[in-house]
Amino acid sequence: MRKVPGLEALQRDYGPKGVKFYYVYKALAHPELHGYVTPYTLQERLAHVREARRRLRTQIPWIVDAMDNRIKHAFGDRPNSEFLIDPEGIVLVKRAWSNPQALRADLERIVGPVAQRTDPDELELGRLPGRSEARPAELPRLELPAALVPVRVRPHLATSTEPFYAKLRVEAERSVLRTGSGKLYFGLRLDPLYGVHWNNLVGPVKVSIDAADRIRVSKTALVAPRPEQDSDAAPREFLLDVTDAQRGATLRVTVHYAACHGKEGWCKILAQQFTIILERDPDAGRVLRGRARRPVRSERATDGDQAARRSGPLLRGTVVQVGSGQLLLRTADGDTIKLRLLPGSYAVQRGKRVALQTVRSGQRVAVRTIATGATPAVRYVLLLPSEP
Amino acid sequence: MHRFSATMSTVLVATTLLAATDPAGYAQQRERPDNETFLHQSPRVGELIPDVIGYDEQGEPFPLRARLRGSYTVLVFGCLT
Structure with a gap:
């Protein structure tokens, strides 16, 4: 959303001329950046939009993509694309990456110039927290294999009366998808929009693998290290070895944790279930963990129809x-x-x-x-x- | 009305020609496989936008084609990350 000031300036100039502007909120491009994690429900995605509005102090309204990411898929699956559409719904201009300067030139050509351009620097906009502002990790992070590929994670939303405060991300070594053997990474992060923390007094965060279909796993019980503090919000990470994984293999897992909300004064002990499907998830985005783990081109997620997946x-x-x-x-x-x-x-x-x-x-x-x-x-x- | 339609047709044709004959733009985009995917998986210039339904900020259904009709519209994709 680095283009926000330029876009907001365009909206101030061309809104009065009848041009409508919308941001389209889509699946996260880089989960964990600024601390945000992939929402599981439409309500959580709507909460992301409220957070974006609050943080960025923008005026352009948002359209929110459905949880099946149908708008993202229908419009070419780019994280920051832009489209100029005529009153009949015809695409006049499209760009894979938003470019407010070029968009201004388009609007000047099609709608006409404005008497005085708004200076983006004069708009009182906010910003998202930087990477350096993220909370320091209370636990040492795992050394991860290179080029992990995100796989599909399906939370069993209907089986829990509570929100999924902890979001699970699973990534596989490339070899797992190619040959059926390799490392599988489990990352659990508390969703910052709920404002909760782990309660370490109750016990460590655990993941149990309840069922494995068409895949063998090296262990069925994963126990996270227990920090010295009574509470924290650091990620919990696990690595396990898998063998004999066939295409579409599944794991059913349960995540056991205790979450507390300091301001609201409650603690809950939770056991929430997920199904993991050993297929590349093209909508899972790419976690920015540093150059060493940047996936090679052939491994980057490409979205779209079933074939593209x-x-x-x-x-x-x-x-x-x-x-x-x-x-x-x-x-x-x-x-x-x-x-x-x-x-x-x-x-x-x-x-x-x-x-x-x-x-x-x-x-x-x-x-x-x-x-x-x-x-x-x-x-x-x-x-x-x-x-x- | 005729004048508006004629103007619109001119704009559409000009824009389509611009997109089709912009070798610099094409050369820039063809170097990036992601952009190649975008070029042919997104609606083409001159085509109607997809008839898909999202949601507004209150969570109410937002059918794009119906709701965007009648005005020039700019759509920009983004997220918190």
């Missing part, structure tokens, strides 16, 4: 042969890779979808694959311009 790496190279249900691609390393063509495979030229027949031998392409089956399949072929 299984997207494999983007391969660049030259088409050797295309047809008979397959595409042979020669990469820059000289390797020739065979890729299956699916009924839904398509080509993209200059941002527009074109027929697959447009692809010719000798053409430079980037191929988005789908990681399914023994032979990778083609999701789409991006036609690249010829080299000069």
Whole structure:
């Protein structure tokens, strides 16, 4: 939301001219940044919007995406994209990243210039807490493997009368999704919007693995270290080894903890259930833990339809042969890779979808694959311009 | 009304042409795979926005296509992080 001042200035200038402005609140791009964690319910997402309004002191209203992230998916799955839409609902301009300066130029061209531009610096806006303002960890953080991939976590909301004060995030080593073996990371964070803390007098935070389907786990009871303080709000983290994990394997887990609210004066002992599905979660965002753990390009979440959720790496190279249900691609390393063509495979030229027949031998392409089956399949072929 | 429609058509055609013939913009975007995904997974310039329903800040349903009709609208995606 670094573009907020520029956008708010545009709203002050063009709101009176009848242009409507909305922010669209979507799934978190970087969970844990500023301390915020992924909401589990629409009510929690609405609370995030109230928090954003309170912190940022903005005037532009928010539209809140549904919990199935349908707006995010329908509009291209970017964290900070922007669209200018005409009164009939037609897209006039779209950008993968919001650019208030360019948007002002668009509005000047389409709606007309304003007599006096609002200076973003003169708006009395707030800001989100910086990373350095986050509470220091009371517990040492785990050393984590590189390139973890978030997997799907389904809280059993209907089984608890209490909110899920602790939010569970599960990430898998890349090898778990590829070969079925590797490390699984469990991170539990208290949702700061509830203002609660762990009660360490009751006992340590525990995770029990109640059922494992199509996967073996190294242990079924995880116990967090118990800090010396009576209460704290530090994350609780666990690592376990898994083997023989098949695609779509599931774990049913229960998180046991005691949460207290200092101002409201209550403490509750809770046992809340989750199902973990060993599939990449494209809507889980990416935790910024430092460069060492930045996922490689092929592992970054790509959202969209079901096929996109299984997207494999983007391969660049030259088409050797295309047809008979397959595409042979020669990469820059000289390797020739065979890729299956699916009924839904398509080509993209200059941002527009074109027929697959447009692809010719000798053409430079980037191929988005789908990681399914023994032979990778083609999701789409991006036609690249010829080299000069 | 005719004048408004004609103006709108001109704006639409001009914008579409601008997007289609902006080699610098295309060159900048094609270097980023994420943007390539965005280019063809988001509604195209000149297309109607998707008919999806979100919520307003009070949690009431907000059908985008119906609620955004009648005004120029700017949508910007964001979150707390």
